[in-house]
Amino acid sequence: xxxxxxxxxxxxxxxxxxxxxxxxxxxxxxxxxxxxxxxxxxxxxxxxxxxxxxxxxxxxxxxxxxxxxxxxxxxxxxxxxxxxxxxxxxxxxxxxxxxxxxxxxxxxxxxxxxxxxxxxx
Amino acid sequence: xxxxxxxxxxxxxxxxxxxxxxxxxxxxxxxxxxxxxxxxxxxxxxxxxxxxxxxxxxxxxxxxxxxxxxxxxxxxxxxxxxxxxxxxxxxxxxxxxxxxxxxxxxxxxxxxxxxxxxxxxxxxxxxxxxxxxxxxxxxxxx
Numbered sequence: 001x002x003x004x005x006x007x008x009x010x011x012x013x014x015x016x017x018x019x020x021x022x023x024x025x026x027x028x029x030x031x032x033x034x035x036x037x038x039x040x041x042x043x044x045x046x047x048x049x050x051x052x053x054x055x056x057x058x059x060x061x062x063x064x065x066x067x068x069x070x071x072x073x074x075x076x077x078x079x080x081x082x083x084x085x086x087x088x089x090x091x092x093x094x095x096x097x098x099x100x101x102x103x104x105x106x107x108x109x110x111x112x113x114x115x116x117x118x119x120x121x
Numbered sequence: 122x123x124x125x126x127x128x129x130x131x132x133x134x135x136x137x138x139x140x141x142x143x144x145x146x147x148x149x150x151x152x153x154x155x156x157x158x159x160x161x162x163x164x165x166x167x168x169x170x171x172x173x174x175x176x177x178x179x180x181x182x183x184x185x186x187x188x189x190x191x192x193x194x195x196x197x198x199x200x201x202x203x204x205x206x207x208x209x210x211x212x213x214x215x216x217x218x219x220x221x222x223x224x225x226x227x228x229x230x231x232x233x234x235x236x237x238x239x240x241x242x243x244x245x246x247x248x249x250x251x252x253x254x255x256x257x258x259x260x261x262x263x
Contacts, residue, residue, distance in 0.1 A: 084137060086244075090247060093126070094129065
């Protein structure tokens, strides 16, 4: 099998197949088995900033931003600045939902990884 | 930044607007008996005018997105003050008539109920979007 170039060394050491899950190479479980030539083509065609790992990193930093905004709004409210109450609550809810999204993505990733590890050869 | 909950920007802007409306109504009620304002005249009832922020919503390529609601201006109600006979009042004129603010407390209470219900409606929108997002995240569970 053709080795897949790793974009993020940390992530790829945990999950060597993570680069297969780019939009160009199809979804994880259905189109995961590909001919080596197609696989090599898919990994060479994809632009460097568009890999799944960078997308995941973007998601994590977005969630972090949401958390920071939420903390900032709440502390502004508590220190007596004229922030409406609903702004603080909505910011907290947005942070909560995006965190849940990140946790769900992580759960699905781990599930698929464990599924692959359990595979009988 | 990802837009995790759709429609929440509009609801948030509408909540802002309704909050301002509630503030203005509370100001009107608080000043219902103010016969001597800052300018020496009786307090004039204030009204909130809403508009949709269409100009800001037009993108550079000409495409439209949903315009959020915002407060256009806070106007004064220019109807004449209510004259009551009260010669003992320091603000009474030569005939003993005092100009009271043109605030009708019944109208203000009706506006208060309406603004509070509108606020609740927007809160329901936020609540619904939130529960939709959480339900969506639970796809495939259980």
